[in-house]
Amino acid sequence: MSPSPEQALQDAAKKPMSTTDVPVGASLRGWLDHLQASGRLSLTEPGIDLRFGVAGVANRLDGTSASIFPRPSAHVVPVVSGLLSQRSWMAEAAGVGQEELISSFENACLSPVPWIEVADAPCQQVVHHDVDLEKQLPIPTHNEHDYGAYITAGLLIARRPDTGVQNVSIHRLQVSSPDRLGALLLPRHTLAFFHQQEREGADLDIAIVVGVDPLTLMASQAIVPIDHDELEISGALRGSPLPVTKCVTNEVRVPADAEFVLEGRLLANIREPEGPFGEFPQYYGERAERHVIEVDALTHRTSPIYHTIVGGSLEHLLLGGIPREASFLSHLRRSFPCVKDVHLSRGGTCRYHLSVQVDRPKAGEAKNVILGALGMHYDIKHVTVVDTDVDVHNPAEVEWAVATRFQADRDLIVVHGAQGSKLDPSTDDGFGSKMGLDATVPVDAPPMKFTRIRVPGQEELDLDQIVRSAPLNWEERVGNVL
Incomplete structure (x- = not known):
């Protein structure tokens, strides 16, 4: 038994x-x-x-x-x-x-x-x-x-x-x-x-x-x-x-x-x-x-x-934010295989601002991702789509992508009269507008135009072996003799 x-x-x-x-x-x-x-x-x-x-x-x-x-x-x-x-x-x-x-x-x-x-x-x-x-x-x-x-x-x-x-x-x-x-x-x-x-x-x-x-x-x-x-x-x-x-x-x-x-x-x-x-x-x-x-x-x-x-x-912000990220990632991937990662930022109360990372989207696909993201949940208010060289978990990186890859006349989507969060005081009892920013590199951009600068070998350096705090007699140790 x-x-x-x-x-x-x-x-x-x-x-x-x-x-x-x-x-x-x-x-x-x-x-x-x-x-x-x-x-x-x-x-x-x-x-x-x-x-x-x-x-x-x-x-x-x-x-x-x-x-x-x-x-x-x-x-x-x-x-x-x-x-x-x-x-x-x-x-x-x-x-x-x-x-x-x-x-x-x-x-x-x-x-x-x-x-x-x-x-x-x-x-x-x-x-x-x-x-x-x-x-x-x-x-x-x-x-x-x-x-x-x-x-x-x-x-x-x-x-x-x-x-x-x-x-x-x-x-x-x-x-x-x-x-x-x-x-x-x-x-x-x-x-x-x-x-x-x-x-x-x-x-x-x-x-x-x-x-x-x-x-x-x-x-x-x-x-x-x-x-x-x-x-x-x-x-x-x-x-x-x-x-x-x-x-x-x-x-x-x-x-x-x-x-x-x-x-x-x-x-x-x-x-x-x-x-x-x-x-x-x-x-x-x-x-x-x-x-x-x-x-x-x-x-x-x-x-x-x-x-x-x-x-x-x-605790309030993260408890609502991180499980939503997982659910949103799963939802977007079903329609857009190019989606690699998502993040609800703390500055956006872990509810309203969604950053989406995509890998080599086709022409116009980033905008489709924006529309799909806005439709996932009424809380989503602003969506920013970036390439895989941008860390969606780093607000400074996302802002950099917007600063250098986004043009409002070409890359902005605005949806008026949409259902939003009733807890957003800028809405009319949850009725308001939503926005998407396509901050990806244009598909037809010349190869070097959006190539990020980098120093070869920088990440492989073992700083513990070659760098330490400067001592009081740093001038003597430098040995600056001409």
Whole structure:
């Protein structure tokens, strides 16, 4: 008789394995141990204020160290922030080199691994049917004009009742009352699931998961078709099925090893005020009538850790940016084999500005790439296409290509009246214009006209052998005798 899923997972856990078998990012606590061992985990004094204090410290350490806050505002549950605030950290979490991160994530999106369901889950060690969010969770207030406390690192998992297909995404969630959340739902898959239910006058069952491993956190941001469950992308990134469990009050499946799970419903035909909230463009999302979640139950580990992502932080930007790069690269390559690499720049909030690297495009093909890129996702606002001698991850290189290979009358594409990001304050509620810049070398250019200067042998020089700091008596050492 074959073992149960639970027994199979327990047996696998006992089996000795090399450090390369399971990526270090497959476990939240394992990732924290890894950061601590490498000097990238900071522990604050107890009692940091949940209102602005946690965010202030996390922002000061942004990109250099993750932060753990014991007893914030005297709350018994500690807070952690800054888990993935460097591109290289995300590669470490996935167990790949930084140059392999995008291709690794792309492969995970193309070859998902179905999850495995277990009954005995750490995330359900404690169950509350009487929910008081701010008493039971240490929910910070981040930015100056935020309406109040917000859940910012919660994976909202929605399940279609007709097919059982799930979707995973992150939304800002305003604490409106002890068991009620205001939610900003942008026009993506969760909203499509909800509209289907609301047309029938029914609520949509959901779960909000706080405190997951870095790989699941990254997987939640994949841009994939509506019938793809991002939890299966997490399984592909880890190389084994993600253990999930069924919620206590509904049919939604959630990561079994999560710290917290809020079970509830998106309420049909109900909208309430939500916002403002400090968002990734470094501006506030305005207050408006928005969707509402009612929380029916709260489950968590015996000694949980609460994860928060500070609005506008590097963790916020990169978490949305790098998984999108992988999805966009895969999408563009299907239509344009000349596409070699893509990058969403930090200056473009890791959402709005896309650089695309192409290899010897045919005449006019770079402009087709621009149009294809603008159509991939409404967030994409400006697209710049460059040749393979330009590093798309280096903003100075991309700007150099625009400065020396782009002419506005010949290489500019402008699309008016397009759907954009509702969080871009320069748009009219998301309605605006988009732009593409063809900064590639013209196909008919003479060979030497756009040849970059280079010094032969420069990169092969071993500077450690031939160069050192100049001493105090440098003039004597130079021996400048005529």
